Amino acid sequence: MILCGGVQRVLWGNTSTKNPAYSDIRYVAELIGPYTVNTMPLKTLNAFCDHGTVAVTVENDLDEARDQLKQLAELGIDLDQITGDLLDAGVKSFADDFEKLLKAIAKERQRLSSRNQPAAAPQGSKVSEPQA
DSSP: OOOOOOOOOEEEEOOOOOOTTSOTTHHHHTTOOTTEEEEOOHHHHHHHHHHOOOSOOTTTTHHHHHHHHHHHHHTTOOHHHHHHHHHHHHHHHHHHHHHHHHHHHHHHHHHHHHHTSOOOOOTTOOOOOOOO
16 A cells, blocks of 8 residues: 655644733643744744744653643543633634625626626617627
C-alpha cells in the first residue's frame, strides 16, 4: 500500500490575548511546536517580535497537564463531550457563515446580471431590427 500526503499540522486560530491581565503573547509563546500553524493578529505578531522567544514550548509541563485532565475527569467534567460540543458549534458557525456568503454572492450576481439585460419593450410595441 502506498500512502500519500504530508504531515497534518495543528492550527492555533486567532491566538490574541483577550484578558488584559494576561501577557499579550501568552497564547503564542505557550503554543510553539513542530508542525504547528498559528494565525494571530498583526498586533500580537508585533508584540511577539518585540518580546517573545522562539522555542518549542507546547511540550512544556506535560505531566502537569495530564494531572489536570485527570482532575477534570474526577470532578465529572467530560472533556470529550465538551470538545465534541465545541466542534459541532464551530462547524455549524462556519457552515452558517458560508451559507450567508453564498446567498450574498447569488444576490449580487442577480443584481449585476439584471443591470446588463436590455430593457424590455412595452407590451404591444414592435421591436425593429437594428439599422446597419
